[in-house]
Amino acid sequence: MLISLLRERAPEETRVGLVPDAVAKLAAAGHRVLLESGAGARSDFGDAEYLQAGAEIATDGPERADLAVSVRPPAGETVARLRRGAATMSFLPAAQSLDLVRQLAGGGIASFALELVPRISRAQSMDALSSQALVAGYRCAIVAADLLPRMFPLNMTAAGTLQPAQVLVLGAGVAGLQAIATCRRLGAVVQAYDVRTAAAEEIRSVGGKPVELKLETLDGAGGYAREMTAERARRQQELLMPYVAAADALITTAAVPGRQAPQLVTAQAVRQMKAGAIVVDLAAESGGNVEGSVPGEIVRIGQARVWGGRNVPGQLPGPASRLLAQNIVNLIGLITDAEAGFHADFADEIVAGTCVTYGGQVRHEATRALLQGPLDAERPAG
């Protein structure tokens, strides 16, 4: 295939869809990559590295491409440049991008959404939500260590002993476990809580101590947690309060893809934290696990400072892009035939699950329902 690597248009997006190593792998598999000049600059990958890996610089990549690759959904004007029958691969929050989905379907463009890769073991190497969560979880731990006005490890010195910092992690998915592991590496004492049954063992496996609340567990599909009732949420907030109050640093990572993040910690609980305490809310962009957190800002609540995450994987653009690019290379392999031509086999549940539009149709059911629902009447197509 002829693959066009798009330069990200959003000023806050530092990542890139393919890194030079990934371009070399695609070239070895028989693909050609057309590069928008400067596509990797914000991740510290220069044009020269891409050229060395076999990419070509082109200004007409979208017009020529069989596949356009990007991190964020391509802009409408870029989609307009793609030829009928071409494809896109990127994050594509379909339910929040209905105009774009209409344009893709209307233009006969196939589109594959990275966040829709199913959570099955064969798809692990394509799971961009997991790879980006790993980077984000590490980053949250480093941010907490950077902001906390005390040291994480126990220190026994000639001038006495400094006690280790107490860290509480809420949400022990990929990001939470990585945050726990990183805080433990730095020597903090880490407690963690997650609503899923399997979490306690996973928390222990990375050196954390599971918090056990007298509440039923909530296991959802694909290893994610399912939503809880308002009554249970309120009770959980109450039961967590003493743990929050005792923590030097609180890191929250509970997110349910495509949905509002659950509010785990009230502002009232944060106000009980001690002077100098730090809160890191990875979920700030999707509504926040902590009441009052603001994405991209540090706000003061009581005596604590609350850091709200904003494109957290993009704060480490190099590693985030490396992993994302490998996810994309692996997914490209799945929609390619032996001659490196485009071939989407919808009998494959990964291909089927990831595809939003194809052949003029919206294939993603939830999105199709939204487009046919009342929203459709309000928003004229085109």
Added chain:
Amino acid sequence: MLISLLRERAPEETRVGLVPDAVAKLAAAGHRVLLESGAGARSDFGDAEYLQAGAEIATDGPERADLAVSVRPPAGETVARLRRGAATMSFLPAAQSLDLVRQLAGGGIASFALELVPRISRAQSMDALSSQALVAGYRCAIVAADLLPRMFPLNMTAAGTLQPAQVLVLGAGVAGLQAIATCRRLGAVVQAYDVRTAAAEEIRSVGGKPVELKLETLDGAGGYAREMTAERARRQQELLMPYVAAADALITTAAVPGRQAPQLVTAQAVRQMKAGAIVVDLAAESGGNVEGSVPGEIVRIGQARVWGGRNVPGQLPGPASRLLAQNIVNLIGLITDAEAGFHADFADEIVAGTCVTYGGQVRHEATRALLQGPLDAERPAG
């Protein structure tokens, strides 16, 4: 003794000379502590904690005190409030504070300088330079981890492997060793260099790999390095250059107390670092180990960002103050008789070495020489 704990006057000083725990220890030893209200606020120690530890709040502490304790040297107006025969204990860079030293001597005030505690094993528990270097070294590692746009540890994931970051630490004293240990905890690969013979073994003991240059070692008094010739310095800069160029993060911690820090790394070497590289110069305030570093700022040199340290221990005011306060408590024990009265025994080399002024005399020889030298003629006393 009646001990007056001063509130720091310098806006950039976040530390405090005594923490509540230290006040409790002094009270147990028979001392009384008079607190300037808010003295611990910037280290997150409130007045209430001090009161609970046995301190009293007083506005006339300096007038009543036998001993005034602070982190930075007391201001001239504070010294003017002390009675003849009283003492001060603080950092006191005597050679750079000649007016203050004259005032202390003229006022009949005894003064003890924390940075003059000799580096002998009996004095380890009073060694404030070491305790603050420990905190600063940790902080340097965290700053590097925070600024570097990649992850420190090796990560083997379903989407491929992320290589660990390469860190180079120059100067392996207390701060350097703590920086090495902290970077290692986080999983980075760490190389380190120091001019002293014993350094290689110490670097290995905290998980670093010693860089071996074909240069003679430079061992000075008290475990510090001695100064080097200009020719050797130039040669060392050259030999270090490939190591600097290969590093993702460079941390420099080479300082010789009371003297200009040696320039270990030229701007030319920094310009050879890769895109996104980070330099952390702990010695920026004393002239800098890295050419072009600016205290308290991040400057760009080539493709690297260079962070210049400014009151780095004060960036973790809680632990820095805890250790400093214990150093001070231990040193107070040494200048106190059995009835908790002031008693300086100059037969003790720690007391003798640390004392700057006493009984109207300047006892610190190097300072006395400066006061009697040409500077004295230029700067009128008072």
